[in-house]
Amino acid sequence: MDLIPPPAADDAAARAEVADRADAYAAAPLLNCLLREVAEPLPRADGSGDRRVYRLPGGRPLRVRGQRRPAEPEVFTAGNWQRIGHTELVKLVVEELVRHTGLSNHELPAEMIDSRDAVAALLTARARATPPEDPYLRSEQSLLTGHPHHPAPKARGGGPVAGWLPYAPEAHARFPLALLGLREDAVVEEGDTSALDTLGEAPPGYRLLPAHPWQLDLAARDLAPAFADGRLVRLGTTDFPAWPTAAIRTLYAPGRDLFLKFSLDVRITNDIRRLWRHDLLKLRRTDSAALSAFAAIDGPAAWLSDTGYRTADFAFEELAVLVRDGLRDRVLPGATPLLAAGLVEGFDGSPLDHAPDPAAWWEAYLAQVVPPALAAFADHGVVLEAHLQNTLVAVDAGGTPVQALFRDAEGVKLLPEVSRAAGWERLVYCLVVNHLTEVAAVLADRHPGLDPWPAVRRALSRHDLPEVAALLTAPTLPGKTNLLLRWTGADGADARYLPLPNPLVET
Structure with a gap:
């Protein structure tokens, strides 16, 4: 791939558009982390409209538009709501984390800025790159947002753009x-x-x-x-x-x-x-x-x-x-494999763009993804890292899921090398919190009348596991704390969880 030059110096409008889009892409996962890990949701105040309001550890109110990909953050200051951009958001996060933890961290803020700048470079490159014809490769190379709950999902080590852009999947390299x-x-x-x-x-x-x-x-x-x-x-x-x-x-x-x-x-x-x-x-x-x-x-x-x-x-x-292993001997004849994370991010040709019956599509998806992950755990003591990036879902010519494929032995845990309780917690986080919750949120966004969770409950309850019965009634699910993990300098493999409201519980 040839390096893509930036817009011409006099193309101020194009540069401003890229900057705004990069800010939005970078702010969404950072806000997700901040709101999940340290903020307290509040009742909507007067004038908040369709925005959700939170209290930060220092007491300041913050409001955002949207839930799955929060946007347009505003802080209440001097009697008014003030819009903040990505740079101000990073400063806000740093201040609040110092208050919340009593610790400082000089590396993570730089990674947050690096992640945003990387997105800007990727947007510029994608505008002039040719995407692959193969829908599988398009799905793999679609992740401009990346991990939806990480403070710096697109950071590339702080190196110069020329060093990493030729090898970036998001730039269709x-x-x-x-x-x-x-x-x-x-x-x-x-x-x-x-x-x-x-x-x-x-x-x-x-x-x-x-x-x-x-x-x-x-x-x-x-x-x-x-x-x-x-x-x-x-x-x-x-x-x-x-x-x-x-x-x-x-x-x-x-x-x-x-x-x-x-x-x-x-x-x-x-x-x-x-x-x-x-x-x-x-x-x-x-x-x-x-x-x-x-x-x-x-x-x-x-x-x-x-x-x-x-x-x-x-x-x-x-x-x-x-x-x-490659794909040809593993994928069903006539089916097209797609990255699950790509379905959440969106790409040209995604079956979610033209599913005639989203409820039936979701039932088919769950029927392919859930049973093998649970069977591997229950019958063989294999804990798959079944998150969005390690799961491929193959669809038929009509876009209906017909097969799931899993990968990455590096992330697999085995019982009893890890305890059954620890293995189950990891599986619930990877499969339910990281994976199914994200796909369900996309479906709910696109189809406001669709409640995706009854289908998930049915898919899980078909498996006679004591852990499943407990999961369906537990008040919370384990949510990984990527922001606090990085802020406190914990090892990346040392997952730490905080309780999240469990959407599987029937109300």
Whole structure:
């Protein structure tokens, strides 16, 4: 992909439009975090109209328009409601978090600004880029908002735009993979990595190792000695493009029907996105458990297996590449896979844009997504990370969901390595709070007369699990606190939850 230049200096209207849209995209998830994690909802005050009003920890009232994607924040000051932009919103969040926690944090505000600026760069690039023809790839590359409850979902490590924009899925990027020769005595691998050997040709005494070109740039200083002494050699690039998916570091090569997941030494949402050694060493165990579970589950649901990894012993995490199953042998004939997160974000060709019967569509969706996730947990002790970004939903020619596919062994937890209670809480957060709640909210927004929750209750209650019975009557659900997690500097894998009102409870 060619870098897209910014609008001309005299194109003030275009730049202002991009700035306004970037502010709105960046403000929505930040407001979601602020309102969920530290604010108190209030009855609507006089003059609030269709806006919802909250009290912040410092006592200041804040009101916003909308619920799923809050917008147009206003603070009550000196007897009037004052509209604040994204920069002022970041300052407000910082002040309130200091009051709420007693802690300061100099990194997160910069990430919030970086996330907003990244959105502006992406909007400019998308306006002049050609989206993929394949609806599956369009769904993977649609996430301009990203995680709807993260304070900086589009931050790219604070680096210059020219460093990351060529590899951004949201900018419809596609690019060849870098090919390296790795000296045979330095190879570390486990599982089936044979697909890597078909990507090019390595010289005698070397094995082929594909690399993400962005990661090669990020790790250039650390890898320089290996290039100098011959442990690594550059072999050019693949003769085909790969497309970055929503996960950014996971690429799909349609011509080879191959997914490859790489390390990226960049903080994206909560974590530095390396393939960490401890995760790679347990990969065969978690993937095998998930694969066995899906082989025993009735119905069309499928698991996209992480078949193996290859790396260098001197740069185990920096150069690791993970091989994942493609789609052709997993998706039902005639069906089109789509990223669940893309359905929430929206993209050209989404079946939600033309579903003739949204209630029936939702019933079909739940019938594909819910049973395999519950069966994997109940019958096999496999806790899927079944959130929006790890779930594909395949639809038939009419747009009706006919299959669910799940991925990412790195996020799988196994019982009893985690307790049943902890595993269930994680599944409820990923499947219900992160996933079904978001799709339900889209349907409710588009179809005001539709209540999506009775169908969810029916879908869950078909499974004879004591945890399900408790879930349907519990007053709250676990909501992950991404803003407080990042503000307090907790490890990204150390999920912390706060209680959210449970929409599954019948009123």
